[in-house]
Amino acid sequence: MSDKVWVGVDVGGTKTAMVLSPEPPTVLARAQFATRPAQGPKPALASIKKSIGELLAQQGLTSNAIARIGVSCGGPLDRVRGIIQSPPNLPTWDNVPIKAILEDAFRVECQVENDANAGAVAEHRFGAGQGTQNMVFLTMGTGLGGGIITDGRLYHGTKDLAGEVGHLRLTKTGPVGHNKAGSAEGWASGGGMAQVAARAVAEARKKKKKTLLAKYFGTKEGITARDVGAAAARGDAVAIEVVRSTGRRLGEVLAILVDLLNPERIVIGGLALRLGDMLLDPAREVVRREALALAATSCQIVPAELGERIGDVAALCVAMGM
Amino acid sequence: MSDKVWVGVDVGGTKTAMVLSPEPPTVLARAQFATRPAQGPKPALASIKKSIGELLAQQGLTSNAIARIGVSCGGPLDRVRGIIQSPPNLPTWDNVPIKAILEDAFRVECQVENDANAGAVAEHRFGAGQGTQNMVFLTMGTGLGGGIITDGRLYHGTKDLAGEVGHLRLTKTGPVGHNKAGSAEGWASGGGMAQVAARAVAEARKKKKKTLLAKYFGTKEGITARDVGAAAARGDAVAIEVVRSTGRRLGEVLAILVDLLNPERIVIGGLALRLGDMLLDPAREVVRREALALAATSCQIVPAELGERIGDVAALCVAMGM
Numbered sequence: 001m002s003d004k005v006w007v008g009v010d011v012g013g014t015k016t017a018m019v020l021s022p023e024p025p026t027v028l029a030r031a032q033f034a035t036r037p038a039q040g041p042k043p044a045l046a047s048i049k050k051s052i053g054e055l056l057a058q059q060g061l062t063s064n065a066i067a068r069i070g071v072s073c074g075g076p077l078d079r080v081r082g083i084i085q086s087p088p089n090l091p092t093w094d095n096v097p098i099k100a101i102l103e104d105a106f107r108v109e110c111q112v113e114n115d116a117n118a119g120a121v122a123e124h125r126f127g128a129g130q131g132t133q134n135m136v137f138l139t140m141g142t143g144l145g146g147g148i149i150t151d152g153r154l155y156h157g158t159k160d161l162a163g164e165v166g167h168l169r170l171t172k173t174g175p176v177g178h179n180k181a182g183s184a185e186g187w188a189s190g191g192g193m194a195q196v197a198a199r200a201v202a203e204a205r206k207k208k209k210k211t212l213l214a215k216y217f218g219t220k221e222g223i224t225a226r227d228v229g230a231a232a233a234r235g236d237a238v239a240i241e242v243v244r245s246t247g248r249r250l251g252e253v254l255a256i257l258v259d260l261l262n263p264e265r266i267v268i269g270g271l272a273l274r275l276g277d278m279l280l281d282p283a284r285e286v287v288r289r290e291a292l293a294l295a296a297t298s299c300q301i302v303p304a305e306l307g308e309r310i311g312d313v314a315a316l317c318v319a320m321g322m
Numbered sequence: 323m324s325d326k327v328w329v330g331v332d333v334g335g336t337k338t339a340m341v342l343s344p345e346p347p348t349v350l351a352r353a354q355f356a357t358r359p360a361q362g363p364k365p366a367l368a369s370i371k372k373s374i375g376e377l378l379a380q381q382g383l384t385s386n387a388i389a390r391i392g393v394s395c396g397g398p399l400d401r402v403r404g405i406i407q408s409p410p411n412l413p414t415w416d417n418v419p420i421k422a423i424l425e426d427a428f429r430v431e432c433q434v435e436n437d438a439n440a441g442a443v444a445e446h447r448f449g450a451g452q453g454t455q456n457m458v459f460l461t462m463g464t465g466l467g468g469g470i471i472t473d474g475r476l477y478h479g480t481k482d483l484a485g486e487v488g489h490l491r492l493t494k495t496g497p498v499g500h501n502k503a504g505s506a507e508g509w510a511s512g513g514g515m516a517q518v519a520a521r522a523v524a525e526a527r528k529k530k531k532k533t534l535l536a537k538y539f540g541t542k543e544g545i546t547a548r549d550v551g552a553a554a555a556r557g558d559a560v561a562i563e564v565v566r567s568t569g570r571r572l573g574e575v576l577a578i579l580v581d582l583l584n585p586e587r588i589v590i591g592g593l594a595l596r597l598g599d600m601l602l603d604p605a606r607e608v609v610r611r612e613a614l615a616l617a618a619t620s621c622q623i624v625p626a627e628l629g630e631r632i633g634d635v636a637a638l639c640v641a642m643g644m
Contacts, residue, residue, distance in 0.1 A: 260485065298483075
């Protein structure tokens, strides 16, 4: 296999990346382009095929050198048939048979997996989850997704829907996430934090309390999770409390995972990387209070380790097999 | 193996049963005695050893015929070392090394497992979970326990604590279960239903509304789940609403399981056997409303099938291997 390369394709709403690797997680060659979902899948699929061909040629390789292609993409998708089914970040990608398209183009097997599951395997194999048998990975970006490793293997569930952490209910009403008000994604994601921040700033205004976030309030884009993180890093009290309250809500989600799955480690990407213990300490405190004592103390809650590389490594893990 | 027998020991707070079986789930011989936790573990352990010896002798067998012994018991316990650690229903059984005791007595391997996990495997192998790869089993008796089957195997978790469904929080305050007010066990168990019934009867009295449950109110034992079931079966409106509201709370728990684990089937013992669709229909309705549509429609919610035999079969499954 040493002269073979794995090909990973990470299809996101903003960018799509292609990587070659004879030995993951090390990347031999990489290309990326803006996905532009508004244009539909056709130009992106053409660019994926072209880029893979070019990356191979640059290395003096042909498609015969490909061991397998792995595609990591937002769900929902039909994993067995390899069909992308209009994920929220790629609404125009309606029943795109990407597995068949890439298998036709390169005459080699292609596997497809949703990005939360692929990320879980990437962190388990090469990141913060190494050495664990039971682990949960949470993508805490705009949304809140999850991937579950049980007894050393990715757990898919019956219809490949296991780990839909963002859809759990935390409260009867509240910020909206995953089309559900009061859901885990509504409270504990970048999108949720932005909603909580908007309320906090409105509240601060009433009380004539100053906050760096005031300038984003009511603008076209509104307050983003990134604005909150930046203001919190500069010591803004309102922003810090928004981060901490998001951390406490995250803790409620983690307590459910701890009591149900008794994982050795919960690895959290996205916001947890940028906000660190300002987010995670309140979450850990809630887990200690809410979850069963032995299950809580035997579970580490840590940020993901692969950082910006996670998409590349996740796609390579799909190629290598889940 | 055809001349060998599996030995199952089901240690409960009320009774302890011993069974022999050359081919589970069929039971060849069985004995039981009252456990009497107040007397401590010693007399019970002596009775277990004596009973197993007698059952073997009745069949013309010696301990050489035992393939393996399996003990099913309430948690917490140290599964690897086979030590029972003061479960709530056996408070005097403090660090009882039952594995070592039975291995010494019979010179054959003994395995120990908590009863919710053993019940999950029993229903998966021989009951309502047959043919599924991903299943959750709930014991809905005085308490609410759970066992999780992922990809065809029992999932233990890191410290054998997976499936602690009863400890999940449903509301900030509420009936107490698993030492936690507002927990899943507080709302959706026999003990929880009794608490809800007591409030409902107090409310009915204020409104001068008649209910068959009134006669149990304020008695020494109070209203039990069994009283509620009996009154509901006779058409008592207050009792029926208590059952239905318990069903709706159960539905909230099931929605969490469906979104996180995407099981093919959830099998529910105890109350679900006795109350059937009066309990399960409101639960199914909440799952349809709360959980992700595809995950909800692909999950059957059914009563357990082994009924009164579950303890025996569960202990035999522990003997056979989890």
